[in-house]
Amino acid sequence: MNNIVSMAWVKEQIGAPDVVIADCRFVLGKPEAGREAYEASHIPGAVYLDLEKDLSAPVDEHGGRHPLPDIFDLTVALSRAGIGNETKVVAYDDQGGAMASRLWWLLKYLGHEQVYVMDEGFDAWTHAGYPVTDEVIEPAPVKFLAVVEHSMLVEMDQVQELLGKEGVTLIDSREAPRYRGEAEPIDRAAGHIPGAINRFWKDGLSASGSWKDGAEQAERFSDLDKNRDIIVYCGSGVTATPNVIALQEAGFTNVKLYAGSWSDWISYSENPVATGDEKKA
Structure with missing residues (x-):
């Protein structure tokens, strides 16, 4: 399978026990906007991962505006999101795939192979008439062990x-x-x-x-x-x-x-x- 998957394929994965759909929407300069958008409407069963709180470390003198997260902190966030080593992960956003690709890269960096980015994004998903919900789930935590590449x-x-x-x-x-x-x-x-x-x-x-x-x-x-x-x-x-x-x-x-x-x-x-x-x- 390629790194990019279709919306139709993602629709078929909703509710699958070995799949986690991750909403990665984020707006630079408006750090709460992505979570607010998620809470208003998202793909059923999706969890939310925040670019700055989950997928980056706090800004310091060096390391850039979005430093790589501490490995332990990231594995805790992934585990809390229900992502284990055998989980298939599909990431999406509404920024052309930029934020979703960050999660894709981080998971690859931690040695996780089964991670994909949904083509087109959430806006296209809603325009296509695919299902959405405002129900926020609490996934059961699982263990994620990193093998850093x-x-x-x-x-x-x-x-x-x-x-x-x-x-x-x-x-x-x-x-x-x-x-x-x-x-x-x-x-x-x-x-x-x-x-x-x-x-x-x-x-x-x-x-x-x-x-x-x-x-x-x-x-x-x-x-x-x-x-x-x-x-x-x-x-x-x-x-x-x-x-x-x-x-x-x-x-x-x-x-x-x-x-x-x-x-x-x-x-x-x-x-x-x-x-x-x-x-x-």
Whole structure:
């Protein structure tokens, strides 16, 4: 099975004892909006996982705007949500898959294979007339044991060491104006990590909001060498994760996430900043 599953497939899983559907809706700058939307209406049986309370650690001097959660804290949150090592997990949001992809990546990072992102998202689900409810369930806690896949992650000092090295491609997943340093509405400095190329994460979606298939994703990244290590980042490590999925769908296997991303990079005053376009992939 691919990483992306259809709404029809998800509908068939409602009530299945080995499946947890996770609502990951979240609005940056409005931290309660996602939970409020969940409590008003969600896929029947879905649990809610909060980007900042469950899927991130508290913000500190370094680590970016959405630091990776402590492994123990994350396993507690997953266990409380009814997610065990054998559970199939389907994540959804209404932000094009960005928040759902964060949960997908975290579970993969913890060694959990059976995790998927629902295509199109909750708005499309409701427009299609699929069932919704406001009933909030309390799942029975189960044990989740993490087997951390360290090879999926790079830290800031590793990115520093790799700058300018052959055999590595650094991908910035933000919108082009932010990448080029022409605009920065969120972080305190504009620009990108030197040597990074730009692949806006939303270009992995079609005009209708559905995920492009593997062949279309491969076309997006056709100029990249699959033998090189790929490091993906964004502003805070969240919207980079849809690009990680897209690269996997395109057949890339050496893909790592710089989880702290741009907001972590610029928290170190000695780190260089580039602006404009980088021409070489």
